[in-house]
Amino acid sequence: MSQVKSAKDILLSHDYLEAREKAQRYVRHEFQDYAYRLASDLGDLPHRHIYMRLAKTVDRTMLEQAAAFALGYFDEPNKGKLFMWKLSQLRDDLATRHKLKNFEHDFVIQETGRFMDQVFSAIEQKYLAEQKLKTDFISTLPKDKEIRRAFWWGTGLGWEAKLFSDKGVKFRGVDISRKLVQAAKTLHGEAAKIVWQPKWLKLKESGPKVDLIWAARWHAIPLESEEAYLQKFKRISNPSALIVFEANVGDAVSQRWVEIPTTGENKLYSFEKLNKLDTLCQLCIDNGLKVLEILDLNPQKSLILCELT
Numbered sequence: 001m002s003q004v005k006s007a008k009d010i011l012l013s014h015d016y017l018e019a020r021e022k023a024q025r026y027v028r029h030e031f032q033d034y035a036y037r038l039a040s041d042l043g044d045l046p047h048r049h050i051y052m053r054l055a056k057t058v059d060r061t062m063l064e065q066a067a068a069f070a071l072g073y074f075d076e077p078n079k080g081k082l083f084m085w086k087l088s089q090l091r092d093d094l095a096t097r098h099k100l101k102n103f104e105h106d107f108v109i110q111e112t113g114r115f116m117d118q119v120f121s122a123i124e125q126k127y128l129a130e131q132k133l134k135t136d137f138i139s140t141l142p143k144d145k146e147i148r149r150a151f152w153w154g155t156g157l158g159w160e161a162k163l164f165s166d167k168g169v170k171f172r173g174v175d176i177s178r179k180l181v182q183a184a185k186t187l188h189g190e191a192a193k194i195v196w197q198p199k200w201l202k203l204k205e206s207g208p209k210v211d212l213i214w215a216a217r218w219h220a221i222p223l224e225s226e227e228a229y230l231q232k233f234k235r236i237s238n239p240s241a242l243i244v245f246e247a248n249v250g251d252a253v254s255q256r257w258v259e260i261p262t263t264g265e266n267k268l269y270s271f272e273k274l275n276k277l278d279t280l281c282q283l284c285i286d287n288g289l290k291v292l293e294i295l296d297l298n299p300q301k302s303l304i305l306c307e308l309t
Contacts, residue, residue, distance in 0.1 A: 032052055038067060039080070042083050043080065047080060062090050062094070066083050069083070070082035103255060106199065108222050109198070111269070111271060112217075113177050115271075116176065116179075134159075134160065134303075145211065145242060147212050149208055150164050150171050150172075150213075151213050153173070153213060154176075155180070155181070156184070156216065157183055158185075158187065172193045173194040175217075176196070177196075178196045181195065209241070211238055211241050212242045212244070213233050213236070213241065213242070215229075215233070217246070218246055218248075219246070219273050220271055234308060237308055239308060240307060241307070244305050246302075248273060249277045249280070249302050250276065253279055254274045255271070255273040257270070258272045289309065290309045291306050292307055
């Protein structure tokens with residue numbers, strides 16, 4: 001008959017007491033004790049230093065959710081890896097929720113530039129489809145207006161650069177997507193007087209004033225920043241200059257972040273703003289602009305031609 005072992009013998013044979021005594025050497029604070037127990041539950045004590053850092057910096061509720069997820073896989077030997085994967089997912093989801101509530105100007109501009117960088121090749125076809133409409137619209141600009149200098153705000157692939165250059169107009173433009181600017185220079189060469197400018201509102205007010213501003217990215221400007229841009233446009237313009245707004249329009253004024261389907265693992269979001277057409281026209285009037293003409297590019301985008309008064 002085999003000898004029955006006492007509880008003491010069992011604990012000693014597994015070095016449990018020695019392991020606990022050794023662990024206590026690393027525990028000076030409550031978060032360290034929590035981290036050690038968490039690593040122990042997940043069978044991942046060799047990486048306890050990682051759990052120490054997480055326990056000190058990450059919300060406990062999130063850690064508990066990730067641990068519950070990993071421990072639910074009873075037959076999985078590497079529960080620590082499952083825990084880390086779930087925790088990363090929870091943190092990404094929290095960051096995304098915070099992002100989708102942020103309409104601050106600098107943040108929207110930064111994220112819009114990142115979005116444009118990632119999808120610039122896909123939107124080339126969209127520009128081609130709208131180019132003829134824009135070209136026709138430019139040809140209908142008031143004939144009594146002498147346009148010597150034009151400023152394109154949000155050039156994209158810069159199709160208009162060549163058009164104005166051929167007309168003898170001194171053209172310059174900016175865009176917040178570095179890749180779009182590089183592509184525009186490749187397409188149009190010296191005609192593309194376009195620079196990358198990650199913060200659109202910082203327009204240079206020194207130098208010659210312009211006779212035409214084309215605001216091609218009005219849909220990427222938060223509602224709260226619209227008036228500041230209008231005032232900035234006025235300061236870089238000659239008297240009676242023309243300003244064209246490309247605006248996404250709808251039945252109501254709104255702004256939100258929209259998820260764009262992608263094939264990769266990273267989620268991609270675009271800032272989408274809708275102006276109500278009569279509200280935008282009234283905003284222009286309130287800021288010293290006269291609305292001359294409106295052209296629909298498609299069911300949700302319009303060109304609004306205004307004149308400084």
